[in-house]
Amino acid sequence: MLGRTANGLFWMFRYLERAENTARLLDAGLRMALTRDIATAEEEWRSVLATTGQRAGYEAKNGTYTGMQAWNYILRDRDNPKSVLAMFGQVRHNARLVRNAITTELWEAINESWLLMKDQLARPVGENRVLETVATVRRAGTLAHGAMAGSMLREEGYHFAxxxxxxxxxxxxxxxxxxxxxxxxxxxxxxxxxxxxxxxxxxxxxxxxxxxxxxxxxxxxxxxxxxxxxxxxxxxxxxxxxxxxxxxxxxxxxxxxxxxxxxxxxxxxxxxxxxxxxxxxxxxxxxxxxxxxxxxxxxxxxxxxxxxxxxxxx
Known part of the structure; x- marks a missing residue:
């Protein structure tokens, strides 16, 4: 297997895991923030952004820590290269690069999840949609891992992924x-x-x-x-x-x-x-x-x- 193909598979699944982990952390932070007063909720969002390595970028753009600002920055902000949308874009980019090394089932799982996510994140996410959006990201990881487990040969590509x-x-x-x-x-x-x-x-x-x-x-x-x-x-x-x-x-x-x-x-x-x-x-x-x-x-x-x-x- 070419090194570039191995690299694409390795990073495709690194970005997939990173996007899914960010969604899990966002979900936990949201549930905690909803049960706290304003000051404590701000600390929860500060900690979520720090854990994902996005605090410096967020503070350069925002002066306060409101929930809607925080989760939209994490999920979809165009100026945030570590946003979930940007990370899943990298998942699909790498999937396209290694298209011949993955199965049709895996490609379809990635591509369909990307199209759904892109549509959901095309506009700011309000409080009534944030949990649904987080669930979409988590489901994308589950679908991709399931497609790989059920369709890929246990050869080099599988092990790099x-x-x-x-x-x-x-x-x-x-x-x-x-x-x-x-x-x-x-x-x-x-x-x-x-x-x-x-x-x-x-x-x-x-x-x-x-x-x-x-x-x-x-x-x-x-x-x-x-x-x-x-x-x-x-x-x-x-x-x-x-x-x-x-x-x-x-x-x-x-x-x-x-x-x-x-x-x-x-x-x-x-x-x-x-x-x-x-x-x-x-x-x-x-x-x-x-x-x-x-x-x-x-x-x-x-x-x-x-x-x-x-x-x-x-």
Missing amino acids: RAGTFIERADSVARILDVKYYLLLPSLSYVGSSLDTGQWDQVLRSVSGDRAFRWLNAGQIDARGICEFLILDDRFPRSLAFCHAALRENLAALARLHGQEGDCHALMRDADTRLSSLGIDEIFDQGLHEFLIEFMSCNAAIADAIARDFRFLA
């Missing part, structure tokens, strides 16, 4: 956890309070893990348990442990197809050894922020090594 998915998913969950400690919680005095519990519930909702966590923990919400669940529980498909296990499997499949390993495989083994050797107590002793920064740096290094090893720009 899955590698992109899990690289992006791991980065997103790590960023959400990191922002929780440094932006969502206004003061250490709130730890253990109802506000703290509500914000941790938001973290679970933003990764669609609230029902699974409650089922496993009899409905109890606590910061330590949630961190352990999102970092180390390899049963949950958005945990860091699950993402890296899936990434390892797809990289191993690529090594078998190519008959050799590269730098990304060595980095993956080092990351596996590091993550599997830690318990949640060791992570908190090290510092959650420090652990997550190290994890994200390692994750980015693996992504860069994949691009080099498989000559994405060749």
Whole structure:
């Protein structure tokens, strides 16, 4: 497979995962903001924009943090290259570039979702349509992943697409956890309070893990348990442990197809050894922020090594 085709598949699914994760975070932030007073709601929107890396761009254009301004900036603003509309445009662009390497079912799922999303975001999104629009974005991800799982050969293209998915998913969950400690919680005095519990519930909702966590923990919400669940529980498909296990499997499949390993495989083994050797107590002793920064740096290094090893720009 040409490096450019591999690159297109890898980034097609990175952008798809990024758009879907942004929609999940927006949905959780919206539900939290609707239950808060104006000042607290503004903090919720500030935290959502910070998590998605859009705060600086938003503040350069807007002086206040109203819900409608925030979600329209995140969803559709023409001056925002990280908007959901811009990201899904990149999904479709990459799908067109690799059209011969994907199935008709996958192309149709992407193209139809793009046309629907483009129509819904052609005009400002009011409060009566925002949840419907967010649902469209989330559904687009579900349809694309389902089409790929049900129609693509388990060859190179499939494994590059899955590698992109899990690289992006791991980065997103790590960023959400990191922002929780440094932006969502206004003061250490709130730890253990109802506000703290509500914000941790938001973290679970933003990764669609609230029902699974409650089922496993009899409905109890606590910061330590949630961190352990999102970092180390390899049963949950958005945990860091699950993402890296899936990434390892797809990289191993690529090594078998190519008959050799590269730098990304060595980095993956080092990351596996590091993550599997830690318990949640060791992570908190090290510092959650420090652990997550190290994890994200390692994750980015693996992504860069994949691009080099498989000559994405060749």
